[in-house]
Amino acid sequence: MRSLVVLLFVLFAFLLSLKSSVVGMLVYWWFAIFRPQDWIYLDVSSFKLPLIAIALFIPPALIRGYRPKINDLIAILMLFWVLSSLVSSLAVGCSEQFWLLNPYTQLPILILAVLLSADIVKTKMHLIYWIGTVGLSLGFYAGKSGLLALSRGGSSSYGAANLSGLFSGSNAYASGSAILVFFIILILQITKNKEIMSQLPGAFKIIPVKVYKAILLLVIIGTIFNVISLESRASAIAMILAFLLWYGFSNNKAFLKMFLWAPVFVVALSVVPLPDGYEERIQSAFANDVDRDTSAASRPYFWNIAADMVADNPFGVGVNCYKVYYSLYDSKKIYGQYRDVHSSHFQVLSETGYLGLVFWIWLHTLCFLRNNKIRKLTLKHSGDLPSAIFYRQISIMLMCSQFAFVISGTFYSLAYSDLIWIVFGLTIAQTKLFNQELEKIKSKVD
Secondary structure, eight states, X not given: OHHHHHHHXXXXXXXXXXXXHHHHHHHHHHHHHTOGGGGOSSOOGGGOHHHHHXXXXXXXXXXXXXXXXXXXXXXXXXXXXXXXXXXXXXXXXXXXXXXXXXHHHHHHHHHHXXXXXXXXXXXXXXXXXXXXXXXXXXXXXXXXXXHHHHHTTSOOOTTSOOOOGGGOSHHHHHHHHHHHHHHHHHHHHHTTOHHHHHTSOGGGGSSOHHHHHXXXXXXXXXXXXXXXXXXXXXXXXXXXXXXXXXXXXHOTTHHHHHHHHHHHHHXXXXXXXOOTTHHHHHHHTTOOTTTOOHHHHHHHHHHHHHHHHHHHOTTOSOTTOHHHHHHHHOSSOOSOSSOOOOOHHHHHXXXXXXXXXXXXXXXXXXXXXXXXXXXXXXHHTTTTOTTHHHHHHHHHHHHHHHHHHHHHTTTSOOTTSHHHHHHHHHHHHHHHHHHHHHHHHHHXXX
């Protein structure tokens, strides 16, 4: 029965995609994050549903006149980074055909989809739909998993069978949850925006707003605890630091309030059930070299190998080729073969070279500064810009999500996952809409 319901919904979504590029965009990202094909008990792999989602999104959008605009420095840097990754794969690359073809299929399509989505977004509602689709697609899983672990008295989900695709493995699942929890927080904030809520389709107005708020709050609590139950140290630390950043940007007297709320946080931590051994696992992340566990101790070793690789291959060894070349640079032979670099930043360094790393750092710096600039401008124009709070909330959300990625991504290889590129694309889309509204205000003043 479940397979039939999911298949009918997928078919309905595909039919709507033929009529609207906005729907096609949302269905594409729904497939990328939620992966509805995994919900079907039947073997539908022969139907290539994700490829159909791509085919119903990108070609029709191009036919309708949408284009991946290259009029934003963020978009330019994204393209240059992709070119540097292709150069690295051509200059060195891997011997296996699969690894050689991988960057030519995944990365260009991902960047094209992100830039095309940024062009399709023409209104604030389009932007919210994109954010909501991505955030709630993972929030459904993460919120449910976290609440289930919480109901079991703080049970551990570490090593359990989790999601497939982007979030296969406990660390990737936890990192995705830490990044996208701020998407869900934004959706909760939007439920208080009467202007936005009035523009939602009629189907969404059947349920009272209070019910939406209650559901979203549960999803947020579940997503937060999902990171804890997965026992991912870097993701937990990244989420905590990102929450401090979010709190600091959201409140003018943040640090004073932080001290006032400190006793409440201490009590909450003592009451919330944690998985057995969780505190010791978190503390091990800050232990010295002697006391550090194998997982934490191995990472600097893998990073040093990445540095050795790029020293011999300045353009990098090619996308997804670190594992292939690992044995050639592994002199001590203490961690086995075909190992992962366990860092997005060292992943970029070793596989796309020094040039790729420059574009990577430039992208992150520019994106964060751009959103912070928008945040400051919304404060400056709070009196004459009706949507100032809306854009301020989005800019804070994007900065916190990016910050969570940068911290957790230091310890996990997620550079080629969709999440950070979605943050870049949303920044482009928000900048476009914000500048349009700002120009309207200036034209009225003139």
